[in-house]
Amino acid sequence: MPHDKFHYEFMFGTLRPACLSLLSLLLFFLLSLNSVQGQTDSSQVEISPDNTAVAVTSDGTDEAVVAEGEKLFNTNCRACHAVDKKLIGPALAGVYDRRDLDWIKLFIRNSQAVIASGDEYAIDLFEEYNKTVMTPFNLADSEIESILSFIKFEAENVTSAAQTDAGVASTDTGNQAPSSFLSAVLIGLVVVLALILVVLFLIIGFLTKFLQQRDELDEADRDIVNQKFNLTKLVKSPAFVGIVAFVFGILVLKSVIDGLYQVGIQQGYAPKQPIAFSHKLHAGQFEIDCNYCHTGVRKSKSANIPSANICMNCHGQILTESLEIQKIYAAIENDRPIEWVRVHNLPDLAYFNHEQHVKVGDQECQTCHGQIQEMEVVEQFAPLTMGWCISCHKETKVDTKGNAYYDNLVELHAQHSNEPLKVEDIGGLECAKCHY
Amino acid sequence: MYQKLNSVIGISIILLLAACGAKGDKTGYEYAPQMYHSVPYEGLSQVMDQSAGQMISNREDGKGEFYNSNPHNPNEMTMRLPPEYTVKRNRYGLLPYNIPKDSLELAARQLKSPLSNDDAVLAEGKELYGRFCTHCHGTSGGGDGLVGQVYMGITPYNSVAVKDKAEGHIYHVITYGKGRMQAHASQLDPMERWKIVRYVQTLQQQ
Numbered sequence: 001m002p003h004d005k006f007h008y009e010f011m012f013g014t015l016r017p018a019c020l021s022l023l024s025l026l027l028f029f030l031l032s033l034n035s036v037q038g039q040t041d042s043s044q045v046e047i048s049p050d051n052t053a054v055a056v057t058s059d060g061t062d063e064a065v066v067a068e069g070e071k072l073f074n075t076n077c078r079a080c081h082a083v084d085k086k087l088i089g090p091a092l093a094g095v096y097d098r099r100d101l102d103w104i105k106l107f108i109r110n111s112q113a114v115i116a117s118g119d120e121y122a123i124d125l126f127e128e129y130n131k132t133v134m135t136p137f138n139l140a141d142s143e144i145e146s147i148l149s150f151i152k153f154e155a156e157n158v159t160s161a162a163q164t165d166a167g168v169a170s171t172d173t174g175n176q177a178p179s180s181f182l183s184a185v186l187i188g189l190v191v192v193l194a195l196i197l198v199v200l201f202l203i204i205g206f207l208t209k210f211l212q213q214r215d216e217l218d219e220a221d222r223d224i225v226n227q228k229f230n231l232t233k234l235v236k237s238p239a240f241v242g243i244v245a246f247v248f249g250i251l252v253l254k255s256v257i258d259g260l261y262q263v264g265i266q267q268g269y270a271p272k273q274p275i276a277f278s279h280k281l282h283a284g285q286f287e288i289d290c291n292y293c294h295t296g297v298r299k300s301k302s303a304n305i306p307s308a309n310i311c312m313n314c315h316g317q318i319l320t321e322s323l324e325i326q327k328i329y330a331a332i333e334n335d336r337p338i339e340w341v342r343v344h345n346l347p348d349l350a351y352f353n354h355e356q357h358v359k360v361g362d363q364e365c366q367t368c369h370g371q372i373q374e375m376e377v378v379e380q381f382a383p384l385t386m387g388w389c390i391s392c393h394k395e396t397k398v399d400t401k402g403n404a405y406y407d408n409l410v411e412l413h414a415q416h417s418n419e420p421l422k423v424e425d426i427g428g429l430e431c432a433k434c435h436y
Numbered sequence: 437m438y439q440k441l442n443s444v445i446g447i448s449i450i451l452l453l454a455a456c457g458a459k460g461d462k463t464g465y466e467y468a469p470q471m472y473h474s475v476p477y478e479g480l481s482q483v484m485d486q487s488a489g490q491m492i493s494n495r496e497d498g499k500g501e502f503y504n505s506n507p508h509n510p511n512e513m514t515m516r517l518p519p520e521y522t523v524k525r526n527r528y529g530l531l532p533y534n535i536p537k538d539s540l541e542l543a544a545r546q547l548k549s550p551l552s553n554d555d556a557v558l559a560e561g562k563e564l565y566g567r568f569c570t571h572c573h574g575t576s577g578g579g580d581g582l583v584g585q586v587y588m589g590i591t592p593y594n595s596v597a598v599k600d601k602a603e604g605h606i607y608h609v610i611t612y613g614k615g616r617m618q619a620h621a622s623q624l625d626p627m628e629r630w631k632i633v634r635y636v637q638t639l640q641q642q
Contacts, residue, residue, distance in 0.1 A: 076595040079579045079588065088589035088616070132589075133615065135597040262457035264467045269458035286582045291567040295623045302480055313618040318587055336511055342481045345463065347472040380458070 062149070069150025072143055080134070083154040088132060090125065093155035096148050105144055110136045264347075270379035271341040275327050284373035290365050298359045301352070305340050308332050343378050350386070351434050361423075362399060367392075393428035397421065473502045477514040484512055530626045537612040540605065547604025551630050561635030564628050568620065569636075577639035589616045593639045601640070606633045 080088035095104065099121070107114050107122065111134040114122045126132075139147075211217065211225045234240055282288050291297060296304035311328050319325050331338045346352050357363045365372060370381025382388055398421045400406035406421070413421050427433055458464035466472050469492060474481070482505050489501030505512040518524065523532055528550070535543045551557050566575075572590055574580040579590030591598050610629045613619040624632070 075578075075592050076597065079590050079592065079595075135591055135615070137595070137597045139596055259457070263465050264472070266458040266463050269460075269463055271461050286571060286586075288571045288583060289567040292571070292623065305480060307622070309619075309622055313620070314583065314587060316618060317616055337513065339482075345472070345481070348474040348478075349471045 065146045066150050066153045068143075069146035069148070069153075072139070072147050073150050076137055076139070077147065083151055089129060089134065092151045096152060101145075101148075104148070105141065107134075108137050108139060108144060112136075265383050265385060266345060266380050267383045268379060269343060269345075270377050271343060272377070273341055274339055275324050276377075277324075279372050279375045279378060290372075297354045297365075300355055303354045308338065343380055344384065346384055349435060351436065361396070389434070390429060393423040396423045396428075398423060398426060470501060474504060477506055478504060479515045482512070482514050526625065526627070528627055533611055533621075533626060535608065540608050540614070543608035544602045544605035547602075547607055549603050549607070549630050549633060551627075551634060553634060557631055557634050558638065561631035561633070564624070564632050565635045568624060569632065572617075576642065577636065587616070591615075593636060594642055599640045603633050603637060606636050 077092070081090070081092050083091065083093050085091050099107075103114075103119075103121075111122065111126075115126050208225060211221075217225070282293075283290060290303075293306040293310050294303040295306070295310075296302050308328050308331050311325075312332070315325050315328060328338065357368075358365070368382050370379070372378065372381075398406065400410050400421055406426075409426060410421055413425055417425075422428070469489060473489070483502050484505050485500065486503050487500045488503055490499075493499065493501040495501065495503075504514065506514050509516055530550070535547070565573075569581075571581045572579070572584040572587060573593070574584055577593035579592045581590075584590045593599060607629055609617065610624065610632060611619060611621045620629075
């Protein structure tokens with residue numbers, strides 16, 4: 001019966017592919033679940049302990065004096081001294097036991113005079129701390145005494161404070177909730193899909209068995225019921241070959257065109273530099289302004305690569321043991337410049353000026369250089385093609401406010417256009433602005 | 437057979453063109469290298485390899501097309517330091533600062549700022565302070581900038597030791613450095629230093 005045949009065909013023709021697509025969906029969910037798990041893991045790392053200071057009651061010392069001492073300590077001493085550890089200068093805990101009050105006062109007010117007077121303790125201290133001169137502080141007697149009582153108070157409470165700190169530190173689970181909720185939903189979906197899959201396979205098995213037991217089926221129907229998935233036959237079918245050839249042809253064409261467009265464009269160029277300088281650390285984590293090192297950016301055509309003396313502003317003192325920093329010392333010692341590899345190679349046929357764009361145009365560095373504060377190794381972010389320049393010049397409005405230079409231009413422009421004044425209207429598309 | 441040949445050609449074209457783009461250490465290929473690379477000496481892009489671009493070279497000295505170094509300069513650099521005993525001209529007519537590094541007290545006594553104390557100067561000083569000082573000295577001058585916290589030894593401007601220091605003192609310290617602070621004369625021209633001095637003076641008094 002033709003009706004039956006259609007029926008079986010329909011049944012097996014749809015059920016099998018349905019199972020296959022369900023299987024792939026399941027796989028997809030499992031994969032995405034995995035990536036969500038990964039994200040949850042990384043978010044757990046970022047949780048920082050909460051360092052809330054715990055108020056400790058005073059034990060006999062006058063609280064007002066201690067508070068006054070703390071204030072003075074923070075403005076005057078903290079830069080170089082801590083109570084419980086060595087910084088630029090010695091740890092101050094116990095200083096009131098090591099030296100008498102008069103000596104301390106003299107040393108704070110003029111340490112160089114104490115050293116010059118031949119005081120052995122002072123000379124040893126000076127030598128021990130690499131001859132770092134302590135700035136003279138003209139503090140009153142009472143001020144020095146209150147600082148000392150603060151130090152004493154801190155030194156006595158520092159251990160208990162550290163203990164409470166450790167107690168307070170706990171992980172905050174609040175910000176994890178959304179991602180764990182998401183994984184729960186995904187797990188639920190996966191389970192449901194798996195169940196559907198099992199049921200479908202059961203139905204197929206049951207139907208096949210049932211049909212095989214029936215006698216009225218002819219040869220063709222039997223074939224359909226007992227058909228096996230035949231991969232070789234499928235691959236050899238003209239439709240399949242045609243589709244594959246078409247897709248392959250399109251891919252080849254696309255990569256040829258893409259490849260040709262990439263010639264002459266250095267977007268993504270990220271050469272290894274002679275010193276592993278990290279913008280992520282300096283500009284990102286420590287928020288050192290770009291201008292601090294690239295001093296030419298507001299004054300000249302080039303932003304400039306900083307010379308070694310700017311590195312030495314900090315690295316003369318810190319991280320002196322690092323192998324990378326040692327390379328700077330070597331460069332200075334041998335009077336040989338560091339051979340940084342130039343990343344942005346604008347073709348010689350084009351002129352570009354940083355000052356014009358950064359100072360006058362008020363552009364952020366990131367507009368052309370990308371998220372440089374997140375780059376461990378600098379990579380060329382923009383394509384630096386002419387089309388890229390032009391499209392920005394067509395979109396960017398000129399800030400004419402409070403600048404009399406533009407008054408006439410704005411007036412003339414307004415006569416024949418309703419659009420605001422853009423870079424293209426003040427010569428941003430003139431050939432000779434960049435090519436000469 | 438025909439199909440196999442076809443796919444081999446296709447794959448090799450893809451691989452060939454994938455190599456055109458820039459990635460990692462590779463700059464990728466160029467259409468017209470002779471127009472891309474500078475013939476005159478160019479600052480900040482020194483090429484010391486004499487055989488760079490030898491294949492397309494038509495230079496008379498037989499060196500590579502991209503070779504771009506000045507053999508007459510130290511380290512073959514394309515840039516040079518200004519000649520000794522020359523003075524950089526500036527539009528303010530300021531003479532070069534010639535008080536020696538160890539004469540901090542002399543500078544503090546004698547130096548006077550050429551700038552007034554108006555709001556425009558302060559605003560510019562604040563901007564420059566933000567670019568050149570904040571990371572160590574902190575936004576409010578407490579020595580608590582992100583770098584300052586690691587670098588340490590930065591006296592807050594309002595501490596007893598420095599809050600009454602004269603403008604000449606501040607200028608001299610920016611120029612030559614003091615203690616753990618290094619010289620910043622190469623990054624800031626004299627006028628910029630004086631603008632920062634004005635802003636630092638407001639931070640001393642807070």
